[in-house]
Amino acid sequence: MTTPAAAAPMNIWNVHWDLDVAQCPCDVHFVEWLEAEGLSGKRVFHFGTGGHHYVGLRCAEPALACTVLGITASPPEYESFVTLATANPALTKSYSAYFGDIYTSNPRLLPRFDIVTLFHACEFRTPANDAYGALTDREVMDLFTAQTDAGGYLLFYTGSFAYASAEPLIADWAAAGLVEELAPFRTLRIFRKRG
Numbered sequence: 701m702t703t704p705a706a707a708a709p710m711n712i713w714n715v716h717w718d719l720d721v722a723q724c725p726c727d728v729h730f731v732e733w734l735e736a737e738g739l740s741g742k743r744v745f746h747f748g749t750g751g752h753h754y755v756g757l758r759c760a761e762p763a764l765a766c767t768v769l770g771i772t773a774s775p776p777e778y779e780s781f782v783t784l785a786t787a788n789p790a791l792t793k794s795y796s797a798y799f800g801d802i803y804t805s806n807p808r809l810l811p812r813f814d815i816v817t818l819f820h821a822c823e824f825r826t827p828a829n830d831a832y833g834a835l836t837d838r839e840v841m842d843l844f845t846a847q848t849d850a851g852g853y854l855l856f857y858t859g860s861f862a863y864a865s866a867e868p869l870i871a872d873w874a875a876a877g878l879v880e881e882l883a884p885f886r887t888l889r890i891f892r893k894r895g
């Protein structure tokens with residue numbers, strides 16, 4: 701078997717991000733929103749696991765009982781998932797993290813979701829992603845909207861350092877009429893996919 705030569709390397713994020721609620725509370729606010737809404741048993745896609753895996757760990761608790769598929773573009777964060785899963789195999793019944801670039805997402809590799817977090821929209825995509833034909837942020841929004849069942853939710857984070865870039869994309873995406881905006885929750889904007 702031959703491995704095709706890569707034209708350009710993946711635009712990875714070579715950082716291990718610990719939970720820092722003062723700086724980046726989106727994951728904590730997300731779990732608080734699930735609790736406030738009484739949502740349990742949902743299928744969650746989570747953009748940006750962090751090295752703490754807070755969403756996967758909290759959603760595995762019986763009170764929430766959600767399944768979470770999380771993506772990280774960080775090798776050390778992925779290694780931390782391997783360590784976590786090895787020590788706690790029962791966790792992998794409901795939580796899996798995978799290494800990849802969300803901008804190369806392919807719906808044929810993805811299950812259906814009830815909830816999608818796109819908290820880090822516009823934060824990390826650069827011309828380095830263009831080098832391998834990656835999706836745009838808007839294309840990622842559209843892909844995950846299609847991957848969400850009617851009545852499901854898509855969430856954005858207004859505290860993102862890239863929110864000023866994401867906001868007009870979100871407005872344009874929402875104007876397409878596939879989603880309705882609900883009341884915000886703390887730093888999060890919540891959209892529900894129409895039936």
Ligand SMILES: C[S@@+](CC[C@H](N)C(=O)[O-])C[C@H]1O[C@@H](n2cnc3c(N)ncnc32)[C@H](O)[C@@H]1O
Pocket residue numbers: 711712713717718719720724725726727747748749750751771772773774777800801802803819820824
């Ligand atoms: C600042 S950390 C935030 C982690 C967590 N959501 C939090 O708020 O604590 C950014 C996360 O986005 C992930 N990330 C960055 N670029 C990505 C990409 N192109 N595809 C998938 N994940 C990416 C990183 O691996 C990391 O988990």
